[in-house]
Amino acid sequence: MLSDWAELKSKRRAKETSAQRTAADPSTETASPTTVDDVVPLAESPSPDTPSLPLWEPADLPGTISIEQLAGRGRGLFARTPIKGGTTLLATKPLVSVLDSRNLPHRCSHCFRSVDELEVKVVQAKPKLLQCSLCHTLQYCSPSCQKVDWAVHKKECVAIRSAIKQSKAHGAVRLPDAPLRALGRLLWTAQANAEVWRQVETLESHRAQLTAEEQEKFFQLSVSLSAYVGQETLVPSCPNAASVIDLCSRFVSNSFALTCPTDLSNIGVSISPLTAMINHSCAPNAVVVYPSFPDSTSSDRRYMAVVALRDLVAGEEILTSYVDLSSTKAARQKELEERYKFRCACEGCVGRPGDEIDPREALACPATGRTGCRGLIQIPGPEAVPHDVRCPECGSAAPYRDVHPAIDAAKKAYVDADKTQYSDPRLSLLHLGNLISGLTTSLAPSPPIAPSASPLYPALQLLLTLQLHAHQFDEALPTATLALEGARRLFPAGHPVLALLMTTHARLVTTPPASDPARPEPEMQYWMATDRRVQDIKILVAALREVEKAFGDGSKGEARKAVFKGGEMAALLRVLIRDQEEGIEMGRRMKASMAAQQ
Numbered sequence: 241m242l243s244d245w246a247e248l249k250s251k252r253r254a255k256e257t258s259a260q261r262t263a264a265d266p267s268t269e270t271a272s273p274t275t276v277d278d279v280v281p282l283a284e285s286p287s288p289d290t291p292s293l294p295l296w297e298p299a300d301l302p303g304t305i306s307i308e309q310l311a312g313r314g315r316g317l318f319a320r321t322p323i324k325g326g327t328t329l330l331a332t333k334p335l336v337s338v339l340d341s342r343n344l345p346h347r348c349s350h351c352f353r354s355v356d357e358l359e360v361k362v363v364q365a366k367p368k369l370l371q372c373s374l375c376h377t378l379q380y381c382s383p384s385c386q387k388v389d390w391a392v393h394k395k396e397c398v399a400i401r402s403a404i405k406q407s408k409a410h411g412a413v414r415l416p417d418a419p420l421r422a423l424g425r426l427l428w429t430a431q432a433n434a435e436v437w438r439q440v441e442t443l444e445s446h447r448a449q450l451t452a453e454e455q456e457k458f459f460q461l462s463v464s465l466s467a468y469v470g471q472e473t474l475v476p477s478c479p480n481a482a483s484v485i486d487l488c489s490r491f492v493s494n495s496f497a498l499t500c501p502t503d504l505s506n507i508g509v510s511i512s513p514l515t516a517m518i519n520h521s522c523a524p525n526a527v528v529v530y531p532s533f534p535d536s537t538s539s540d541r542r543y544m545a546v547v548a549l550r551d552l553v554a555g556e557e558i559l560t561s562y563v564d565l566s567s568t569k570a571a572r573q574k575e576l577e578e579r580y581k582f583r584c585a586c587e588g589c590v591g592r593p594g595d596e597i598d599p600r601e602a603l604a605c606p607a608t609g610r611t612g613c614r615g616l617i618q619i620p621g622p623e624a625v626p627h628d629v630r631c632p633e634c635g636s637a638a639p640y641r642d643v644h645p646a647i648d649a650a651k652k653a654y655v656d657a658d659k660t661q662y663s664d665p666r667l668s669l670l671h672l673g674n675l676i677s678g679l680t681t682s683l684a685p686s687p688p689i690a691p692s693a694s695p696l697y698p699a700l701q702l703l704l705t706l707q708l709h710a711h712q713f714d715e716a717l718p719t720a721t722l723a724l725e726g727a728r729r730l731f732p733a734g735h736p737v738l739a740l741l742m743t744t745h746a747r748l749v750t751t752p753p754a755s756d757p758a759r760p761e762p763e764m765q766y767w768m769a770t771d772r773r774v775q776d777i778k779i780l781v782a783a784l785r786e787v788e789k790a791f792g793d794g795s796k797g798e799a800r801k802a803v804f805k806g807g808e809m810a811a812l813l814r815v816l817i818r819d820q821e822e823g824i825e826m827g828r829r830m831k832a833s834m835a836a837q838q
């Protein structure tokens with residue numbers, strides 16, 4: 241098969257020298273264009289010639305959902321009946337999920353819980369993860385997780401050991417990265433179960449639309465894959481070069497970020513052919529989450545859920561966003577064209593009448609501090625001459641001078657902060673502090689940038705993560721408040737990012753002072769302020785309601801819904817609410833006994 245590749249490469253080079261690049265499949269050579277825009281025949285408008293993908297009916301497809309073939313965009317999932325917002329539309333187990341290399345040492349490789357999440361359950365002793373004694377790479381939270389995972393890990397373990405050995409011979413220990421390990425697991429799973437490969441083959445491949453650079457990247461990936469899993473595993477599923485490119489292309493356009501159930505950070509990658517049938521919109525009506533149902537078996541924990549963000553009508557297409565909704569339209573469209581090979585013409589990109597101002601590129605109303613006006617002003621283009629800008633909501637005017645240089649400098653500072661967040665979080669905090677003051681103070685006399693605008697919103701998100709990690713809770717509260725204000729403009733109601741920010745905010749405002757037996761007064765006074773504590777419970781309950789909607793109702797039968805609703809994050813909030821209720825009860829008893837003594 242590698243000779244097949246060599247032939248493909250030399251053919252391509254030959255074509256390139258004559259200023260023409262060829263498509264990946266040698267049997268269907270077509271001249272390819274030279275820029276992303278003209279290389280890719282983008283699926284902009286429905287094309288009646290689009291070949292139909294197999295209409296595979298998965299066993300776990302609920303009766304409320306149908307699969308339909310759409311001209312120009314392949315298959316899609318549709319609501320058969322009206323469905324309430326917050327309903328778990330799909331609860332499915334991905335074919336493969338793997339942790340990225342950064343998370344491998346800290347999380348169970350079967351149920352993906354981190355040491356911190358285990359600590360919530362096992363209070364007495366700091367829990368430890370069990371390491372695979374052969375590869376010393378994967379960790380497990382329990383012998384049962386390790387035992388279940390061994391079915392695939394036994395092959396992966398040999399491959400990882402061999403990859404580590406080879407990398408050592410080249411001077412540095414290098415672990416195969418997450419996409420390679422995910423593809424490896426997919427191939428080993430398919431070897432044992434032919435149905436798995438049948439599902440993989442239903443995924444959309446964009447082989448014919450790849451650029452020369454992508455072909456080169458996939459060529460490198462396929463060489464690494466072949467070395468990692470061995471020819472005997474690769475060839476039965478992918479007998480020729482075209483089929484390996486298809487596999488790589490399918491992986492890129494159909495894989496999902498595996499996210500942590502309690503902070504939504506990316507921790508790895510998943511493949512689910514059922515969920516991958518959902519098409520994209522920048523104004524989505526559904527979202528993919530991993531609620532990690534509490535108090536359930538390890539295989540229950542690994543469910544991927546698709547949750548309705550709002551009520552759906554019968555016949556409505558289910559649409560999720562493939563891209564970060566806080567990024568600008570230009571950035572979203574670039575990613576969709578490059579990775580998913582279509583030009584997005586959704587409501588979020590084309591806009592609705594009255595939606596002229598993009599909150600990602602806006603200034604805040606200059607009167608906000610005085611009047612509380614929540615209006616936004618679109619940032620004028622860099623060529624705009626100094627003039628006054630006006631808030632479209634309250635009409636307040638402010639002098640405007642070009643803010644683009646300050647925003648560009650802040651974007652650079654954000655990239656630096658993002659890069660050093662793990663290696664040097666203190667430096668990251670410093671960069672973010674400079675960035676935020678640059679965006680607020682150096683914009684004067686122009687109005688300040690809106691908290692939803694780029695790069696202030698991503699900077700607030702990163703700052704919040706670092707402050708929480710560094711236990712800087714007092715500093716984190718204003719950051720969370722501002723980030724929540726920005727997020728409300730960027731994400732549709734019911735979105736998990738809003739639920740998470742509401743939860744973080746609620747936890748920061750309701751955390752009691754630490755217990756100190758030598759100085760109990762602050763804690764006593766805290767609990768005896770029962771009216772304020774009752775308000776705190778309301779804040780926590782409001783966050784819980786959001787989380788229950790955003791992470792879904794579990795949809796696994798009424799009896800289980802009470803526990804499963806909202807997943808792990810809701811379970812955590814229920815514990816906090818119970819603690820608060822117990823604290824209030826304690827405060828009331830203290831007040832009563834003090835009154836009795838007087």
Ligand SMILES: C[S@@+](CC[C@H](N)C(=O)[O-])C[C@H]1O[C@@H](n2cnc3c(N)ncnc32)[C@H](O)[C@@H]1O
Nearest residue numbers: 313314315444493494516517518519520580582
């Ligand atoms: C994860 S798949 C979605 C399901 C796909 N339609 C199928 O039949 O397998 C992603 C691919 O679907 C197509 N797609 C998704 N959303 C689209 C949209 N809004 N407009 C056009 N094509 C879209 C693109 O080809 C994209 O690479």
